[in-house]
Amino acid sequence: MDGFSRSIGTEETFEQADSFLERLRAGDESAFSEVFHLYRDMVYTLAVKLLADKAESLDVTQEVFLTLFRKIKSFRGDCSLKTWLYRVAVNQAANRNRWWKRRQNHRVISLDLPHSSADHPPPSPRSPAPSAARNYLSGEMRRALTQELKQLPFDQRVAVVLRDVEGLTYEEIAEVTGATLGTVKSRIGRGRDRLREALVDFQGGEFL
């Protein structure tokens, strides 16, 4: 496993990665298991962040690895295996997202969010509060942000998640999504701005 994780996606040991790809192409079960164990959480996390639905995310994860299993022979190796998996995962999630979007006739507002309720004004994070209340606030804020992330346009969501969760560079995001660098920058900026807007709303502050 360690040897593999060193070899994939790093230029200095690219030949080793090639030999590993040969094992995959030859249908080596242990090679598939290694790839799966290395990237399963990465793919699952990406799907959860993009779809906000665990059952759908499980399906997407399964589909990604079965696609790897079926299509590895047609993988030309012009990008790293990791990038390729990201790309497959984003495409699968986009398919599922389109379906959900078509059937989502109205925006679902979580009953857990108290920010619009006059009876329960949001507590200010700056006020001194006991740690339990602070944890509650943190959980609520996280939920609000998750909800807002879910409402972002899919392209912006992909860009923000790939950058802030997966830590990909702008160039890698462009490679995964097939967008230009300028488009990636713009999507990340807009997505983050909307999230910050939601955060400011939640905190009851002013959006600068």
Next chain:
Amino acid sequence: MTCRDFVKNIHAFLDARLSAREMATFDSHMQSCSRCRRVYHQYVQIQQMVVERSHLPGASSKAILRQMHGKDWKALWSRLCDRVWTWIRDLDRRLVYLRASTAPFALGLFLILLAQFAPADTERLAFMAIEPQLPSHSLPRVLNVEVRQKQPEFDAMLQTAWRLPYEDSLSLVAEVQPEGRLQVEGILEYPKSNDLLNAVRAALNTSYLEKAAGLSNSVLIFSFQKIDVYEGN
């Protein structure tokens, strides 16, 4: 640096996509401006909250591995069903409606095209009638003529032709008279045997095409070819 510049370029700053000098300028501005510092911390807070990772449940990992290695037929079958359902589910309804609405037009067009091809002569008597107004290179059009009263003559004619002990062929054109009688107009290809010619000529002269009555300037082409040679009685 102004606050506007700070907010405008903050994403490049957050992602460390600026030169060292620009990063230092950002840092110094942030030290001196509390509002921009707050903005920066809000973005950092968002990143911290969004970054939380998920872990694939162990049971799902095992199930996926089993499927990858093709050992779980039940799961494979279930996946196949799921794929079919997903395919149906993902069909764009507007596209389906569009296709459904165009189907009658497509079907109509197909029927019109089909109608351009005349049905084959089911009686297989090789009587092809063409209208002389049509260009000479056009194919003979099958007119739905039915031989009723004098059909025995045609049968006799064909039987005579078929009994010939050698290869032979005959093509002629007969004009369809308005009352339904046939008159030989010309012989396109003479047969080797006069028996065949006489039999055909006599059969045509005594025939009566019931449905052809009333047709004007129509002709009937009779063509017979026997290519198999045998020693008959």
